[in-house]
Amino acid sequence: MPVEPVFETRIDRLTILDEHGRFDEELGAGLIPDEDVVALYRHMVICRHLDEIAFKLQRSGRMGTYPENRGQEATSLGAAYALQKKDWLVTCYRENAGLFWRGLPMELVLLHWMGDERGNEIPEGLNVTPLAIPIGTQMLHATGLGWASKYRGDDGIACTFFGDGATSEGDFHEAMNFAANLDLPVIFFCQNNSWAISVPTRIQCSAPTIAQRGLAYGMDCIQVDGNDIFAVVKAVRDAAERARTNQRPTFIEAVTYRLGDHTTADDARRYRDDEELEMWKLRDPMIRLRGWLDARGLWDDSKQASLQEEAEAHIAAAVQRASDIEALPPTEFFKNMYKTMPPNLQQQMSTMRTSSLGRNPETADQSAVS
Amino acid sequence: MPVEPVFETRIDRLTILDEHGRFDEELGAGLIPDEDVVALYRHMVICRHLDEIAFKLQRSGRMGTYPENRGQEATSLGAAYALQKKDWLVTCYRENAGLFWRGLPMELVLLHWMGDERGNEIPEGLNVTPLAIPIGTQMLHATGLGWASKYRGDDGIACTFFGDGATSEGDFHEAMNFAANLDLPVIFFCQNNSWAISVPTRIQCSAPTIAQRGLAYGMDCIQVDGNDIFAVVKAVRDAAERARTNQRPTFIEAVTYRLGDHTTADDARRYRDDEELEMWKLRDPMIRLRGWLDARGLWDDSKQASLQEEAEAHIAAAVQRASDIEALPPTEFFKNMYKTMPPNLQQQMSTMRTSSLGRNPETADQSAVS
Amino acid sequence: MANLTLVQAINLALIQEMERDDRVMIMGEDVGLNGGVFRVTEGLHKRFGEKRVVDTPLAESGIIGTSVGLAMAGLRPIAEIQFEGFLGPAYDQICTHAARMRTRTRGALTVPLVIRVPVGGGIHAPELHSDSPEAIYTHNPGLKVVMPSSPRDAKGLLISAIRDPDPVIFFEPKRIYRAFREEVPEDEYTVPIGKARVVREGSELTMVSWGASVIQCMNAIETSGRDIELIDLRTISPFDMETVSESVRRTGRAIVVHEAPLSCGLGSEIASRIMEECFLQLEAPVQRVTGFDTIMPYYKLELEYLPDAERIGQAIDEIVAY
Amino acid sequence: MANLTLVQAINLALIQEMERDDRVMIMGEDVGLNGGVFRVTEGLHKRFGEKRVVDTPLAESGIIGTSVGLAMAGLRPIAEIQFEGFLGPAYDQICTHAARMRTRTRGALTVPLVIRVPVGGGIHAPELHSDSPEAIYTHNPGLKVVMPSSPRDAKGLLISAIRDPDPVIFFEPKRIYRAFREEVPEDEYTVPIGKARVVREGSELTMVSWGASVIQCMNAIETSGRDIELIDLRTISPFDMETVSESVRRTGRAIVVHEAPLSCGLGSEIASRIMEECFLQLEAPVQRVTGFDTIMPYYKLELEYLPDAERIGQAIDEIVAY
Ligand SMILES: Cc1ncc(C[n+]2csc(CCOP(=O)(O)OP(=O)(O)O)c2C)c(N)n1
Ligand SMILES: Cc1ncc(C[n+]2csc(CCOP(=O)(O)OP(=O)(O)O)c2C)c(N)n1
């Protein structure tokens, strides 16, 4: 036969709690215990409130550029919930919900966007990497972290998050390819939120799904409704199982939407239709989850009101901690360049000068050493 | 339906003249006129002989590292045959046969491997790019060249060649992704020859086919028997048609085999089984084509003998031209850095010095200017 | 004449060159409808259409690599890299291909490409949005590197860059994108690549700088009250050593100021060349007031990192006293 | 003691460190069964198995990016990049992540990674197999850069690099991979990173070099018959300015020799620092004998490009006569 099929496949899309509130009992029942659903919902509300406050901080000049996470809370949160503490979360910058669930102190994220490296000083044992600014680069670190777990045989895995735009970068390809060909326990979690700043997803990927990018590597891949935390939890659990037992990676495309501007430096009205936004507001993962809880009598308006208060207090305290932090000494940035500071840096730091007449250690004012 | 297929597809493999000499009349009849098949066969024999001679030149110290093309002649040759003169050939270094078919003077390839940039001085209007040394990088140029044709509306396309190893590089992904999403007339032609130096294809791509890498981009993709020039011609023709009429790219995986070492600097016995090599020797594209010609009475031993003589003369003449070329002046490498030589380079060139006491134009020996 | 910011001057240059030459096209991330994250390409998408102003996938190597192809085919692509910190993924295509194609093919294939890149610190931006990698592309041969410090120069230099037959990296100091306005001729004009500008003449000392630091130098000079010659290099590679040498031979003293780290920065090259060419006239070692040999810190401390009028002033005092 | 080539010395260091510390692993293209294209990892795959000696996909950014992950997790990856010309695709992961992770996270995550890279010209190799990019990784802060010029140093420096808590680029001058042998202690030992070696003492002039050029310097010095001090930097970043300064203060003259292009090469930094630190002792401008500001030509002309004993000799004559 001169033309013969050598490979056949398909991509599935998984939804459990859909945008109309329909819940698939078969897949969904028992997936997440009720009290955990409540906890996840509470967490989402708190994270959503952080966005509001951070936005205001930026507008009032108390914080630099900040990327709202609004509308995408279900993705990283569902993943963090489904994973174990020993698993690495390798994030971009729209995964606050997942990071906080893992235990990252909220003020760290605030400090990061306040232009302070202390925001990246991840507490030991948390197994998260710092927010990644250069798009598409952090997935390779996840591949390496997953590899290290396999090397050590410690049963851990790495789950990395990135946007639709990030899938255009070469590093995305290399990370997926290494993981697939070297059999590494990694979950690649794409948050397809329709936009990369002003560029729509079709410029990043004109294929019918982003999920099918995994086919290039012979990787298991699936599309999920990213605003459905049940679907996210199931997909990540299945992927984690595959990673832990067979050292195989999985690619997950979570279809979600960025309800805010790209960052506080952006104005999405320049390039985005109002209609599209309005449509997606109806698919908000928080609304959907609230509906589910309401229907089961697990939530009500008074609970919501007190949660709102709690959230405000919680965030206010985090903001306070971030704002109250002691000022950095001006020489701070020399200190963590290397484990041991080499002589040229010692010299520059002790004088805060690069000009040689100023940095000559004999003539320099040694009191400047901090 | 909570799990619903959102994409289904398959990859086909195309063979017309198979390794057992079976010819698919339906697809193959009239695909290439008999006299062209003869011409293509003759061309392959001549190219094969070049490898032999180049190998000897290297061993006798008259040429640097050289990568034999042996066993892969049908791929680039079939493609060059199927394309038009205005289409770009953007090659790696195992496409001698296609380049010569296009009209690249043979001595240019020899000069390249003799460490002489004159080997890259592509005659005007030939529409080929120089042999690419950094693996995986040239496909992006093809994407740009195809884009330029579309921009101008000149109906040209670009066809780029690369190995299985090259598909691991990030640039491969970016080239494919740009072409697919911006609708560019480009053919991506992968020569899967089983090895990237000592690394087997499965380390580069553990999926069942390399062809399916195209699925990631929603690109048409096909696997062909790369030692079957009929299949190659058909696949490239179809792809060219798609590119010319719909500005759509195609990904072709041609399954072939590197019968020689990676280059003259390599010793494949260190990592490759004899058995594998012996099996592939039977699938040699030249043997297969000779069989086809013999069966149709288009070829015989005496024709072969005189062709052999012709090939020897042809290559000897090319070697002569490459060896007889005048010596480059020692300052040659300054000359084509920029269209107009900036002062610092003029200074360095005129003195062949970088040390300032030597390059001071006042004191420098101006006679050194060449 | 119009009173324009740096952003507006660049925008105007782009419009005029696109009007003049239909081989000129623009590509990059968010350069289309959005007009670029700094609005440098504002209005171009509307004016010239999506064929000539193209939003690309988010892939810097892809942007430069396809631009190399476009340029080899005879077009005049202008590629925008959104921030200098994202040149990294394109490093290989820039240095391995754009910079080498002419010499590799002895001129048979060339790459008339402009890479526009916002550069430098001082705007309280996130990580990797405040670096100064110009020396990297100076040490790599085969490129031209330009960095204007004023709207007028920006327009003329960009037009030169677009018409240049070789690849040019056009760095735009984002700190002064909108910091001030200047009278800019409305007609097209060029400022030659490779020629410095004497911003201010002086006899006591020569100061060499480029980009946003030129403004810091001016401030320091004014504060010092001294008779200092200030040279704005404008082109980083190949830079105008003649103007620098001529000046230092007169003044006997020199300070180079830049934001990039000290070691192997362009300041080191200039200092070395001054020593080589003005050895006998030098009254003091050339001073370099630059970024430190550390990573540019997150923005809370960026002003500690960047050379400012105070640090430059100290160097002035010291070198004059030497 | 064993009489070893550079290749063998490096191979021995790898074996000993892998025996000593099972967190040490090797990865790269063709490093496994094939033992690397220069056979530096010969025998390691057999000895340590495919878990610890890993052939990777052909993707340099992938090699470095995954190594960053492995290192952050506490392993000690040694990544091989097959030739320095192929560092380009990994530039971003090296400079954006490996070099920044410690300062970014204030030490919470670190990257104890060694990147082994054959470097330099002189072996009649194809394009992009003969470059010298060490200054690029010196200007980029956060890395250490090492380049031995002898088997003994190579072994000790590599062991130091592997044990170093920060990322180290370990350049191996391929021209002297097998050019000569040297007695190398069989036991493990370290040569400290950041310390130069005085190859030969002298009083007339200080010569500073590293890598394969050290051999060219020796030849030139011998031919000149002069009393020249030769310093092999061994570590490029952070380099040992103390040893250089001390020497130049004595000799009053200095020549720096390297293969990389002149402009913004490490020679410019050393010359600037010498001027700064030894200004009053300098009898002549520091001379730089280096590659030209062009692309390294294809091999027919590579010896015209590379600094050799003759060019160095001319500089010696001129500087001494100055
Ligand atoms: C390498 C790199 N290029 C460009 C940028 C500038 N940039 C920041 S965010 C962004 C869009 C990212 O889109 P996507 O990956 O879809 O993530 P999203 O913001 O939608 O969550 C761009 C272009 C960057 N940070 N890094
Ligand atoms: C970017 C880059 N990395 C590494 C190399 C070294 N190298 C040369 S050829 C080769 C293998 C290429 O394999 P493949 O793409 O399959 O092509 P083939 O040689 O099999 O035709 C390698 C690793 C290179 N030339 N460029």
Ligand SMILES: [Mg+2]
């Ligand atoms: Mg997005």
Ligand SMILES: [Mg+2]
């Ligand atoms: Mg191959």
